[in-house]
Amino acid sequence: MTEKIDEHPDTAAEVVEDERIRWDKGLDFVLSCIGFAVGFGNIWRFPYLCYKNGGGAFFIPYILFMVFAGIPLFLLEVTIGQFMSYGGIRVWNICPIFKGIGLATTVIDFWLNQYYIVIIAWALFYFFSSFTTELPWSHCRNKWNTFNCTEFKSGYVDQLSNYTANETRGYETVSPVDEFWEREVLQITHGLSEMGGLRWNLVGTLLIAWVLNYFCIWKGVRSSGKVVYFTATFPYVIITILLIRSVLLEGAADGLIYYLKPDITRLRDAQVWVDAGTQVFFSYAIGIGSLTALGSYNKFNNNCYRDTMIVAFVNSFTSFYCGLLIFSVLGHMSVEEGLPISNVATTGPGLIFIAYPKAVSLMPFAPMWSCLFFFMLLLVGMDSQFVTVEGFVTAIADFFPRYLRRGYKREIFVLIVCASSFLFGLSMVTRGGMYVFQIYDYFSASGMVLLCMAFFECVAIGWIYGGERLYANMETMIGYRPLGIFKWCWIVFTPVISLAIWIFSVANWTPLKYENYVYPPWGVGIGMCMALSSMLCIPAWAIFSLANTEGSMRERLQKLTTPHLRPFQIVLPGKLEKAVEMQEMEKLS
Structure with a gap:
């Protein structure tokens, strides 16, 4: 369809109905959002940050940032996707000068x-x-074990040790779980300059993961919307089973006390507040365009406000619930190993692939619990993965709807996306792949990048398009106005929070390391290019648009800040029934 400038920018709302596939049921959308937002960060990052930053006291800044940043931005991204009925890039026709946000989020995806x-x-x-x-x-x-390996409980160390150093010193010992991770799974080299060959076992599991991902989304939201009924709910069954088993273990109570005991004095440390803010942005998956893509498949009158509240509650509850599981296990591990909990609680892959495997190995019927735990990880990860791929596919397909939106052409396009991503990912399943993975993780979708996206989203909607105006659009769609606090968050609180945390993160930036390995400048340079590849899209698009728009500077700014809406009849706020009626008329015509 052709586009035009809305002639009534202050009061108009656009009703969009085209050949776009829609969710069969509202529950499909809710479960997809839950599956996407609930990911590895809920399982390993939130529990670690809690114990690091004052236990139960960490909930105070976390809840504040959730209310004033996480939920408002979640609602904003879903709402504009539903209202504009576009994915990550073309949704910013709502504020054309900031279409670079859409380009940036697509790069992040x-x-x-x-x-x-x-x-x-x-x-x-x-x-x-x-x-x-x-x-x-x-x-x-095992064949990969060294003479430094020991099964003695007192020999466990909580970080990966360099095998050569152990061999030289002779008196240091390594746990078998460390050697399995480092010498069997990764077979890690000494640095980024030593990539080594492919780990063919990991190539196989990576291929399996991509095949599963493809068949989850190849038919669009009609297929993925059904997959999430299992992938978004069954992990809670497994987590509950594991939690019941874990709290019955010796030492579990000590782990839970360590996790929840508040240390209010830690709130004086600014880093605690920064950690809480960045965790909210990670946990709610804000700033990568996928929520906008999910919202774009909603029907015009879907109650996105209600859905946001449901997803927000489930997401934050899951973080807390996973913390109970992880720290009950770490408490047991502390007793078995004779070490303080602080020595066995690590973050990132160390928590999931070292601490927990060690803990389940100490349980009766260990293989069964291990299968359950890693199957749960598979489901949690697949939800987040295929929604991110869907976000990327939707953003590109919106530019070529006739060719990429439906049928076998979409299936071929999704296959190309999956296959090319698999090929890029092969660099991370080499023997030096962990070093590449760390660069991706540290730079491509880091807190600094997501905070940048959040800030400019608030500027575009809250300040230029208008928070009050978006409220009017929401009233048209759902029939009533949400709480007024969200409007003020878009205009004031959320951009201030995002900018403040971003400045603090940049000021306190530390060089990238993996264990004791410090990355060379050229490796950091590659990572910085990845981060800038998304962030620079925003000013670059604004400059490009201004340079290629006719008229005086004032006229250019006016054109580029006026929403581009498709030529359907204008619906005024509060006329929900009329909006739905006109949708049906448009379809018939």
């Missing part, structure tokens, strides 16, 4: 698609390795 699924490949490797009578990381009788 491009990077995310390549590296996030590698974590799923690792989880699959552990899952398949669990089908045995004795877990391979529970003893030192």
Whole structure:
């Protein structure tokens, strides 16, 4: 369809109905959002930040940032997607000068698609390795074990140790779970300059992960909307089973106390507040365009406000719930190993692929619990992965709806996206792949990048398009106005929070490291290019648009800040029934 400038920008709302596929049911959308937002960050990052930043006291800044930043931005992204009925790029026709936000989020999705699924490949490797009578990381009788390996409880160390250093010193010991991760799963080299060959077992699990991902989304939201009924709900069954088992273990109570005991004095540290803010942005998956893509498949009158509240509650509850599981296990592990909990609680892959495998190896029927845990990781990861891929596909397909939106052409396009992302991801399943993975994780979708996206989204909608105006659009869609606090968040609170945390993060930036390995300048340079590849899209598009628009500077700014809406009849706020009626008329015509 052709586009035009809305002649009534202050009061008009556009009713969009085209050949776009829609969710069959509203529950499909809700479960997809839950599956997308609930990911690995809920399982390993939130529990770690809680124990690091004052236990239960961490909930105070977390809840404040959730209310004044996380939920408002979640609602904003879903709402504009539903209202404009476009994905990540063309949705910014609502404020054309900021279409660079859409380009930036699509670039972020491009990077995310390549590296996030590698974590799923690792989880699959552990899952398949669990089908045995004795877990391979529970003893030192494997071909990859060294003479430094020890099964003695006192010999456990909480970080990966360099094998050469251990061999030289002679008196240091390494846990079998460390050696399984470093010497069997990764077979890691000494640095980024030593990539080594492909780890063919990981190539296989990565391929399996991509095949599963493809068949989840190849038919669009009609297929993925049904997959999430299982992938978004069954993990809670597994988590509950594991939690019941874990709290019955010796030492579980100590772990839970360590997790929840508040240390109010930690709130004086600015880093605690920064950690809480960045965790909210990570946890709610804000600033990568996928929520906009999910919202774009909603019907015009879907109650996106209600859905946002449901997803927000489930997402934050899941973070807290996973913390109970993880720290009950770490408490047991602390007792078994004779070490303080602070020495066994690590973040990132160390928590999931070292601490928890060690803990389940100490349980009765260890292979069964291990299978359950890594199957849960597989489901949690797949939800987030295929929604991110869908966000990228939707953004591109909106430019070529006749060719990429439906039928076998879409299926071929999705196959191309999956296959190319798989090929890019091969660099992360080499023997030096962990170093590449860390660059992707540290730069491509870092807190600095997501905070930048959040700030400019608030500027575009809250300040230029108008928070009050979006409220009028929401009233048209759902029949009533949400709480007024969200409008003020878009205009004031959220951009201030985003900018403040961004400035603090930049000021306190630390060089990239993996364990004791410090990345060379050229490796950091590659990472900085990845981060800038998305952030620079915003000013670059604004400059490009201003340079290629006719008229005086004032006229150019006026044109580029006027929404581009498609030529349907204008619906005034509060006329929900009329809006739906005109949708049906438009379809018939």
